[in-house]
Amino acid sequence: MHTSTTSTDVLMPWSAQELAEATHGTWYKGRLPQTLVKRILTNSRDAEMDDAFLALRGTRFDAHTFLPQLSTQGCRIAIVEHPIETLEIYQLVVKNTRLALGHLGAFRRQACRDLKVVALTGSSGKTTTKEMLGSILSLLAPTLVTRGNLNNDLGVPMMLLELTQQHRYAVMELGANHQGEIAYTSGLVSPDVAGILNIGTAHLGEFGGREGICRAKSEIYQHLNPFGCAIIPQQDDFTLKIQAHTQHLQCLSFGQDGDVYATKIQLNPESTQFMLHTPQGVSQIQLPFAGIHNVDNALAATAFALALEVPLDVIAQGLARAVAVKGRLNFIRKKQHLFIDDTYNANPTSMLAASKVLSQQSGIKVLVMGDIGELGDTAVFEHQQLGQQLSQDNIDHIVAVGEYAHVVCAAATGTVPITAFETQAQARPYLIEMIKKHQPQTMSFLFKGSRFTHMETLMADVMETL
Template sequence: MLDLTLEEISIAINGHFIKRNKDEHFVKVSTDTRKIEKQSIFFALRGENFNGNNYIEEAVKKGASVCIVDEERAEFANLQCNIIKVLDSKKALQALAKYYRNKLGLKVVGITGSNGKTSTKDILAAILGEKYSVFKTKGNFNNDIGLPLMILELDRSIDIAVLEMGMSNLREIHLLADIARPDIALITNIGLSHIENLKSRENILKAKMEIVDYFNEENTLIVNGDDDLLKDVISEQYKIIKTGLDKYNDLIASNVTLFKDHSEFEVMGEDTKFNFSLPMLGKHSIQNCLLCLQVGKLLGISMKEMNDGLNNIEATSMRLEIIEEEKITIVNDCYNASPSSMKAAIDVVNNIAENRKVAILGTMRELGDESLKAHTETGLYAKENNIDLLLCCGQYSEGFKTGFEGENCIVFDSKEELINSLKDLIKEKDTVLVKASRGMKFEDIVSELRKIIL
């Protein structure tokens, strides 16, 4: 239930009433009439190919009790609904979320980084859930519309909101930080994602660091100190804590052991070491986990409670999901792809596979001038790290082939052609990695692999 009055909403978004009735009951916020529920506040957003003001009548029919519009139309007068006019519906949504976050006064942890944001969010929510009532960003609702919608799902039963913050250019996280005002911020790493827009990793770092634009001495930034750019971050305005596998970090994992279905490591506590078991794979997952353990320490959660919390991770699907079929093992990592996450996934395959290792890779997008080089280096990494067969399709697949070299790299003209060849190429007991940027929808390949009868 939203803890807001109609008057508060109007003031927060600097709007005026076109129509007002006695219905002041609202429980949710929506921007999509296809999913709207009764007693919702509907924001009529605009996009390149749509205008939410055209759907006000439909929203009211489906039960919206408040509509926020940025056009004034004669037909609105006949609707049985509160209608508030603003200059810009999207900015109004953001303003209401900022007001609401401030009103609730709960603690907010913001997470950003080139890779690992969602996995880190899942780990942190599980750890904090041992002691607090926690809300975490759903799916990839981490942009200038998604984040406000997440904040407007909160209520007074929540102690801590774990909010993911994404970006594709400068000033975007600055806006999100203004809305969410995180008390603690985490940065997972600085990779090549969005280098097409930002041109350099240094600019990507600058964009990610916008998460601290509203920080003061009461706030804490926690970064992956193993990252070559993040390890040098300093500030006199707020606290910085660095975590990782390198001995120079403030919180360090030692005695790391990687198993087929989990990872184990030790962390030094106040006066003793504690053994952690993380049901995720790869060293990168341990680096993400350390960020979360540091948050737990700041918020008074014991080492034992945090380790117990790791057993309750609710992981987002298609991120290094191990699927044990009767005759093959599939590593489903189809959610997204970047050079660093490709290499991390290949490392995982190396760690869990007992027989032949196959990688099915697709395009890594938004790498700009670095695209061909990044695909070539990924192909070389696969070759040097024991991938036996590389199957690829999509743009820059020739880069994969150049890096991998040899006849055990096959480039297909289309995803469909690759799928049709799976039955002839995949063998019993293979471990098969499937990974590409989200738009390639490589989960279709995973579905076909699961149907193969060898």
């Protein structure tokens, strides 16, 4: 398997002329470094000899203040908006360092002529689909895959700077906190294949509704290669609106009634089997992921791969080898109990999907849920909806933790009891006592919440008591 390469000794070096050309900058006092630049970094603490430090500036910080310490670390090159005359380092002056970072990422992407780039976005499933697709493509050639949450206007160009001449594929996840962000990042990556997984309720507050989310996500098609392929979800509420943005493009759809779809789906506690139907044929898929939502993610990954002309047998092999990201439905066994770590992040759609996975498990099934953020004025309503829907699932108990826990609890209309706590410190002894009470029965716990809730901390605290 060809893994994603990030080692600095294989990165393409930069000459002083290339840096100036890419950023539209000028070297202060005409002083140019004669050595090649190995890395471009935004963290001054990591900057060493042969690195260039790019000084970002925001509303609450200005990295230009770190410039004086650079030379003590051996770093002699900086990309700045305003030079400091007293410093004995080479300074490339640009109008805006944030935009300069984007220019550098785009410059590096355009330098990789043999590279095929996939850009994907969606309200949920981006991380898992990205990893599935990376697993498929890496069977064929070196593949760069977005790490962690490097999917915004800073993270995307930082990932592009890791491209090497060895890479043949790049899978770029594009996120959005505001209108225009995906238009910007998709312009940097110039995708050969671009697609939307779904239009959900993540970041609902920033966009004022799902219509706004759809407009923001659909920006991903603006910079698609004219001969490229647009991937669209066939069964989304906003499918018709997405199609309106892709009328002039070659398209491939996934989901029921789409070009790529699944039949004979068998949901197991920790895996899934299904028949994969594509324009290239049919294949039996063994997917090491639980949940019907991961079938959708696999269908999307398949559509992206088919658009790159990947053979169906390679797709099946790649899906079978895919590995879940930490915090994404990781199954951990402690004594007779199962702990499912799904704490990476959450939105209403993914919380409901997680509950369905929990319902497939054995023993007493407990959902431990934290608050969901970035819902804006709809936060109370969305948590009420979750209380109504989750309380009707085939699980045994819900423990809600956070500011909106009481909202979830009050909205319950089903038979599943919900207990609310404002803090993890309050919930911890309750969960520990619950385990003691039900000894020696098997229990299955699923922990999930938005990133800021750090539900993994509560899970670890409970597990330590066993």
